[in-house]
Amino acid sequence: MNPISPLLERLLKLPTPATRNLLVQRDLRVPMPDGVELLADRWAPRTGGERLPTALLRSPYGRNGVFGTLLARPLAERGFQVLIQSTRGGFGSGGVFDPLRQEREDGLATLDWLVRQPWSGDAIVLVGASYLGYVQWAVADRLPPQVKAMIPQVTESGLTLEFLREDGLSLETPFGWGVQVAVQERRFALFRQRAQAKKLEQALNTRPLAQADVVAIGHRSDYIQDVLTRPEHHPGWAAADHRHRVADVTVPVSSVAGWYDIFLPGQLRDFRTLQEAGRRPRLTVGPWTHAGRPDLLAGTGQTLRETLEFGLAHARGEEPPERAPVRLFVMGEEAWRDFASWPPEGYAPQRFHLQGGGALAPEPPGESAPARYRYDPADPTPAAGGVRMAPDAGRVDNAKLEARADVLTYTTAVLGDDVEVIGDVSAEIWFRSGLRFADVFVRLCDVGPDGRSVNVCDGLTSLRDADQLAAVPVRLWPTAHRFRRGHRIRVQVSSGAFPRYARNPGTGEPHATAVTLRAADQEVHHDPAHASAIVLPVRDFRQ
Known part of the structure; x- marks a missing residue:
């Protein structure tokens, strides 16, 4: 045996x-x-x-x-x-x-x-x-x-294709996987993982990115070059797309x-x-x-x-x-529950509006000045936990991230009742940048009674006309999470999560060839005419 x-x-x-x-x-x-x-x-x-x-x-x-x-x-x-x-x-x-x-x-x-x-x-x-x-x-x-x-x-x-959206290149995962399969059969590969991880970090910070594969693995990789130069709907990915089947x-x-x-x-x-x-x-x-x-x-x-x-x-x-056809682990409640379908019935979209002073509430915002921050791709807002293949993936403490000057936070009052969110999550952020090219990253967090902020889900949208004030749609990851009574709901807004998403250089250059990095002053608006909000599929326990 x-x-x-x-x-x-x-x-x-x-x-x-x-x-x-x-x-x-x-x-x-x-x-x-x-x-x-x-x-x-x-x-x-x-x-x-x-x-x-x-x-x-x-x-x-x-x-x-x-x-x-x-x-x-x-x-x-x-x-x-x-x-x-x-x-x-x-x-x-x-x-x-x-x-x-x-x-x-x-x-x-x-x-x-x-x-x-x-x-x-x-x-x-x-x-x-x-x-x-x-x-x-x-x-x-x-x-x-x-x-x-x-x-x-x-x-x-459609493996890989979600990462290659033209409105948001998720860099770390496909690049890292390309490196992994390129080196996995080398002698002593298992014992060189720490050194290889350092090479990967160096590669993701390389400019231009077109040279990053050589930094990471010592030679060109056709797959990595395709990731950097061919967006989701490029004909070169047709043979890899089985969504229609x-x-x-x-x-x-x-x-x-x-x-x-x-x-x-x-x-x-x-x-x-x-x-x-x-x-x-x-x-x-x-x-x-x-x-x-x-x-x-x-x-x-x-x-x-x-x-x-x-x-x-x-x-x-x-x-x-x-x-039951659908069995979900509801985070926050920390329990398995059964449902008839995805998304489940009984969860209605509810807007939680960003407010002046960093508040978040179901009520529309009052008059307030836009919040401002400066995003510098030379010191990009880092990825912390979340949807990654990194050691710190998943649920993490967001304190260090939220302390950065390039991350805005909006938080509800202490919840008097549980708020259960199950389904697709989205946001609409009224945003303007000092540059034409910029990203909007939105993250949903659960803040416990001890003040610890833990990420639930997030998403990013890249813009080509960011210097024009507009409502930016952001699709976050789906989730099943119960915000407990006594907790608070928090929304982060920033302009990146590097290296999970490729940093936006601010110049409009292609990711593969961009060398110049330009910092930008960003604005998030939340007033009656520009009601930024996160949209949560919420179950009402009182009905």
């Missing part, structure tokens, strides 16, 4: 295994139509493994380590055989890794090969997080009948997401698309980040339990245990 098995059972809160005696077949060769061969490992019970349902995972991160230990072993001990394949161009698989663009053809060819194997049963379940979930969407509208369910975790069908998916789908996950808006969009197409998808959203260490175990445990409960039932032709 592998000693890690009982430890994982406790850590991941898994049911007792059917066996702990496993067989692993290494380096199975899976041919692609162009002659390239991709390598895969098969995990199965040493006896009785043939013809069991197969959990398929396709990964750009290798087949050993966390993927074998945390995913393959627990599933192979509990009713599945598991096939983990290295995607093209990595960890022994042939060809050249071209992120995102190869997964449809290779995924379909892999499924075609899998159903023809003598050990393969008549049921397949697609499983995996992040890129391993994205590859599921790449083939989801052309699945063979043997595929009975999909379990995508912290992922979405979601409505045609007919197998049962159970998605696992996180409130501070980098892919949350797209994952919720995919879920709603399935609902609107008349499917019966399931959704679970926890208080998780994308890859934080505690969240990795919690999210992985949830996905494994969902694969065993939902996926294995469908693989056996059975109905999974009855459960």
Whole structure:
């Protein structure tokens, strides 16, 4: 018996295994139509493994380590055989890794090969997080009948594209991921993570950014160059965009997401698309980040339990245990709750208006002068916690951030009743800059009785006519949060969150080639004619 098995059972809160005696077949060769061969490992019970349902995972991160230990072993001990394949161009698989663009053809060819194997049963379940979930969407509208369910975790069908919005380049995540996959197979890569993190920080501060990939990894990266020069709707991303396939998916789908996950808006969009197409998808959203260490175990445990409960039932032709379609962890209340849909019914949009003197209230603002601050891209407003792949992602104390002169705060009076917010969050900020090009960043926080301000959700919009006073729409991350009686609701307004978002140089130059940085004086207006507000989907407990 592998000693890690009982430890994982406790850590991941898994049911007792059917066996702990496993067989692993290494380096199975899976041919692609162009002659390239991709390598895969098969995990199965040493006896009785043939013809069991197969959990398929396709990964750009290798087949050993966390993927074998945390995913393959627990599933192979509990009713599945598991096939983990290295995607093209990595960890022994042939060809050249071209992120995102190869997964449809290779995924379909892999499924075609899998159903023809003598050990393969008549049921397949697609499983995996992040890129391993994205590859599921790449083939989801052309699945063979043997595929009975999909379990995508912290992922979405248009991976990367949300980061590349023309009105807000989310720099850190796609750049950092490009660096990660470029160096992950180097000798002693695991032991060089601290040094690599310093290189990444130096690279993100490089001007022009077009040279940052060389700083981080020592050579050019086509993927990173595309991130810097090709916005979301550029034709070069067409092969990576599978959003149009979601409505045609007919197998049962159970998605696992996180409130501070980098892919949350797209994952919720995919879920709603399935609902609107008349499917019966399931959704679970926890208080998780994308890859934080505690969240990795919690999210992985949830996905494994969902694969065993939902996926294995469908693989056996059975109905999974009855459960509400949507299960959400409501932060603030710190409890799981069930709902019929996303967004749930019963939550009406309520405007909380920014007021003179730093107040926030449902009432429209009175006459007041605009608030002003100076944004300097040479000393950019930093990212603190939130939606990142950094060690401090998620919920953090915002005291240091809110003490900066380039961050405005607006806070309600102490709440006399709970205020529960579940759904899509947005803001409308009347804003003007001394420069034509500027950003507006808005963050929602929960301020406890001790004065500690903790971030709930946030978002950013980039402007091209910022020198004209206008109402700027800002789309924040969706959330489920209860602001408790005795707490206060706070809104931050600033002009950046670097390096999560690329800093705005103020010149209008493209991000890849910008060198000059120009500081700007910014204005936020809150008066009867310019009623800046955050819009929260609120449940009224008194009705």
